[in-house]
Amino acid sequence: MLHCLQSPENHAGNSTDMTVLERQGARLLWLQQQPDQQNFVTQNSTSLEFYQTALFHGLTNNDFGNLPIPRTEFVTEKMGFSESEIVANFLEMGHSFSRTSSCLPAAAATTTSSMAGAKEKSGNSILLEKMVSSSTGRDSLKKRKAEVEFGVTEDGRDKRIKADAEEGESKAAEKNSRESSADTSKENSKFSEVQKPDYIHVRARRGQATDSHSLAERARREKIGKKMKCLQDLVPGCNKITGRAGMLDEIINYVQSLQQQVEFLSMKLAALNPRLDFNIDNSFKKEFPAYVAGFPTADISSSEMPNLACLQFSPVKQGDTSCVLDVPITPPQAPQRTTGSSIPIPEIYLDSSCFPQVQPYTTLDSDLQSLYNVEFH
Amino acid sequence: MNPQNLSLNPTSIRSKFTKTFLRALTRINNRRPPISPSREIYQRYRRVKIAADASMASAVGSRRTWSRAILWKIRNQRRYRALVSRRISTHAMTKRDPRENYGREVGHGSADELRRIVPGGEAMDFCSLLGETAHYIKCLNTQVQVMRSIADLYST
Structure with missing residues (x-):
């Protein structure tokens, strides 16, 4: 039987x-x-x-x-x-x-x-x-024990189904990258889930590395390329040059030429100005009315005119004050004026234009600092 | 009359620069001539140059690294002049050598050159150096245009 x-x-x-x-x-x-x-x-x-x-x-x-x-x-x-x-x-x-x-x-x-x-x-x-x-x-x-076995096998099958789904997702996400072994595919599924929101614009093409360093480096290179393109539009004559080194050389030349132009123009202005002391405020009002209109001290600068004229015709007085002038341009006084002199300096400047004896209190440095600090209404 | 100056809004960098630079020029002209007349033109030139740089940087504000560097340099010029002049002999040698070693950019020699030219560019990475250079070039263009127009106006 x-x-x-x-x-x-x-x-x-x-x-x-x-x-x-x-x-x-x-x-x-x-x-x-x-x-x-x-x-x-x-x-x-x-x-x-x-x-x-x-x-x-x-x-x-x-x-x-x-x-x-x-x-x-x-x-x-x-x-x-x-x-x-x-x-x-x-x-x-x-x-x-x-x-x-x-x-x-x-x-x-x-x-x-x-x-x-x-x-x-x-x-x-x-x-x-x-x-x-x-x-x-x-x-x-x-x-x-059938129940236990059933649970275990069901879990195993569920896991396997999930793994299959993940593999499918990862393969759909990174179609071009070739993964054959199960480990790399699992890694890549995790990797694509993690990295996708961060580097959504950086996609790994075929044969490219997909670790985070390579992705960051690729993003950085893209940014540099974008900025180089922006610079290429700024610098004239840079369009014909291909290659980063040549472009950088051209940019350097252009910046240097601009700086030399500024030096040349400031030299020109320095050479021009002694003869044009009277004309500056005139032309400031005449040639730049757009700025004078919105400029609060424009009226006062026009009222300075007779005083400036007086200054020009009294060179002895100027010589006296210039001896006093050299004293406050000493280093220890400059940092004290950095913050405190920001607001009162326009008044000092206006006063000093009227009364030359007050002028030693305003050094060139503090004036330049006031340029930065003063708010124009 | 300069049409491009007239058609500007008062908050643009160009108009800010023009305002501050003209004020600085007026101030410079109000100064008395120095004791030695031989150095007069050089001192005037230096002051005009500093005024141009400072008004440009102040027009830009402290948003940019290069403007901050210019302002810092001008502000601390007198304080550090002695220090810099003392250091200037060894400065070039000591600072060049580490720069040659680091950096694997394409043509990093020219990148270092650019770092020296753009103010405040020594501590920047290459990417932000390019951005700063672009802005610096724009502002230099503006500066040159305004200064040229002023020089043309006053020379005639």
Whole structure:
């Protein structure tokens, strides 16, 4: 009997000829040998269904022959469903069986409960083998607790599904980068999730490095290129030059020429100014009315004019004050005026234009500082 | 009459610079001539130059590194003049050598040249140096235009 039971087809074929009790015994024996029978996994679904229905018939006919005809129909109509439903049905069957057995007389209750336990076990082991055959984890066969196994394999399968999804995402995100091994693909999925919001404008093209240093360096080079382009528009004659070194040389030449122009112009102004002392304020009013209009001291500067004229015609007085002038241009006094002299200096300047004796208090430095500090209304 | 000066808003850098520079020129002209007349033109030139730089930097404000550097230099010129003149012999040698070693830019020799030219560019990285240079070039252009127009006006 054991020989014919070891192959399920034989068992299914002979099930009609066997008595119910024989089949039960064979079933129990077979259940004990089940972990070693790997080929049970590969059986086809029709024989399995038949085996299961036969098993249930055997169980039900053995203990309560009159009761479970609707139950078998219930089982058989559900047997044709998918794997997971079969699994669920087995559990349901076990539960319902034990429920029905609890309302039976006590003598039969113990046997039926034990049979229900065996039945549940068999169902779970079938479930287990189904899960094993689907998830290819061989070592999980060794364990008997179906719920635990179910949870573990489900977790494993979930993880695997998630990993697959992540791989798909990473491959969709970085289509051009080639990753073959699983480690690099996992790293890259994390990397793309982390790095995407930061460097959304820096995309790694084919063959480019994707670590953060390379990305930052690429962003920096892009910024430098943008600024070089901006400079290229500023500096005339820089459009024809290709190459960064040539452009830098051209920029340096241009800046130097501008600085020399400023020096030359300031020299020119310095040479011009002694002869144009009277004209400065005149021309300041005449030639730059736009500034004079918004300039609060414009009226006073025009009122300075006679005083300046007086100054020009009294060179002796100027000489006297110039001797005094050299004294306050000493280093220790300059830092004291940095903050305090910012506001009063226009008044000092205006006063000094009217009264030359006050002028030594205003050095050139403090005047220049006042240029920076004074707010024009 | 200069049409480009007239059509400016009063808060632009050009008009600010023109205002402050003309005031500084007026102040310089109010000064008495120095004791030695041989050095007079040189001192005037230096003052005009400093006035031009300072008014440009003050028109820009302290937002830019180069304007801050110019203002700092002018402000501390007298205080540090003795120090700089004492140091100036060893300055070139000691400061060049570390610069030659660091920096792996393309043509970093010219980048160092640019760092020396642009005020305050010694401590900048290459990227911000380029930005500062662009702004400095714009402001130098403005300075040159305004100074040229002033010189043309007063020379005639």
